Amino acid sequence: MSPRPPAQRDEPAVKHPRRSSPAIDRLERRDLRELKPYEPIMLPGTLPQDAAIDGGAVVKLDGNENVYGCSPRVAAALRSYDQYHIYPDPEQRDLRQALADYANVDAASVLAGAGSDEVIDLLLRLVLEPGDSIITCVPTFGMYAFNTQVCGGRAIEVPRDERYQIDVRRVAEAIEPATKVIFVASPNNPTGTLTDRRAVEELLDTGRLVVVDEAYYEFSGLTVADLVSRFDNLVVLRTFSKWAGLAGLRIGYGIMPPAFRERLMVIKPPYNISAAAQVAALESLDDIEYLMSTVRALVTERDRLYHMLQQIGFLEPVPSQANFVLSHVSGREAVTLQRELRKRGIYIRHFDTPLLKNSIRISAGKPEHTDAVIDALKTWEG
Ligand SMILES: Cc1ncc(COP(=O)(O)O)c(C=O)c1O
Structure with a gap:
């Protein structure tokens, strides 16, 4: 079983009402009072549905980390x-x-x-x-x-x-x-x-x-x-x-x-x-030689992921030079895709802002991670 991943900072942040107290109200900088936290609070592994993940295995493709880990x-x-x-x-x-x-x-x-x-x-x-x-x-x-x-x-x-x-x-x-x-x-x-x-x-x-x-x-x-x-x-x-x-x-x-x-x-x-x-x-x-061999593997997988995403009718992937692929989603809600994948233990990121509407971002992982995410996405085709 993969260990539960730690907090992912670019998950959507849980809304935090600002707690008042005489001291904080007197002391905090005025211009910071309305600032919303950037940090994510929705920890992977903490939603009720996460418990249902088969065997607890997690495919973590939401943070653009290196799935091969660091150099041994x-x-x-x-x-x-x-x-x-x-x-x-x-x-x-x-x-x-x-x-x-x-x-x-x-x-x-x-x-x-x-x-x-x-x-x-x-x-x-x-x-x-x-x-x-x-x-x-x-x-x-x-x-x-x-x-x-x-x-x-x-x-x-x-x-x-x-x-x-x-x-x-x-x-x-x-x-x-x-x-x-x-x-x-x-x-x-x-x-x-x-x-x-x-x-x-x-x-x-x-x-x-x-x-x-x-x-x-x-x-x-x-x-x-x-x-x-x-x-x-x-x-x-x-x-x-x-x-x-x-x-x-x-x-x-x-x-x-x-x-x-x-x-x-x-x-x-x-x-x-x-x-x-x-x-x-x-x-x-x-x-560096070892680390660059993992980078090459991730680049190969990024390109394979891009081509496989192209074959999914409701996705339009964007060519990428990094270790992830952004895709525009049509006819479905990106946030729903993210939630459904999460129920299967696959973590991806979604965006829905005026400039980046209804999109998902998937980090490049190992070949079996690409297969898992593509298989899951295919079940929502048709
Ligand atoms: C463009 C960009 N810059 C900087 C960072 C932060 O990197 P670090 O972990 O070194 O703070 C990230 C992480 O997601 C990133 O995407």
Whole structure:
């Protein structure tokens, strides 16, 4: 039986009424009072119907994690490490050097965070003043807008075009004097689409800080990290959560001009990367061949999943360069598909927003996971 998966953060959040108390009402920042939690609260395995899942086995294709797990060498390295009682290196020296070698950049340009989420948060804390804005090219990863709100800023949403490409002209038109940052996920979550480097260069010409989030880089093989040495307003984000199977250990990094890295070093919590995460990341970078073999398997499976989804009459999949496939659903409700699959122990993600209507996103898994999800979807055809 597969162990019950932990909380999935991009499940729809359970509605939280804000609890009042004299102290919280007196003390909490006014602009945060209406903020809804980003975090998911609907834990897999906790809905009443989850109990009926046959044998308790779960096919977890909702979080774009690596179903092959981390490198087996990571588990061994974590077991044999014997310095857990010592604070980790606040300067992240060994880790930054290893990341720099991997990304083919200078260590002075690299900063590690507790997931790329933390690097996003640190960047926004560094540059946003109350009332400042950021641009996010929607539909896209929600943390850019969420963290912006937490930092007292505003997110301006610029819709992508019908092929989910960034519309550089519309981005340029949306820029205000108070706009500090433009976020571009490439490949984008949840569409899987890439942004070409010409578009990135045009965005860089606006003078705003351009953050290219390459969380799924290893699945696409395309990067703009080499541009960081040429532009003083470019930051590239990466993570070990997707390709390296370390989502639970929280480790990501940013590649940026040294001037930015130095200021982020000043504001970051000193011990933001745990000793365990540093051990795991270093060991992963020593076992790239193995990890890339799982990436290749996932890319093969992503493409097979895409072709099989194409054959399902009520789905229209979107070509993807990441480790998941988005599909538009017609004639049925995406949320119902998600619920029905969940009853069978198959976890996927659904979307229904003005810009991403009635869609499902399925992560690439092992061949048997693709077969299970396709078999289930086929039962609702006809
Ligand atoms: C585009 C994008 N960026 C960043 C992240 C967060 O990654 P991490 O686990 O490193 O915080 C995700 C995770 O879903 C993502 O899809």
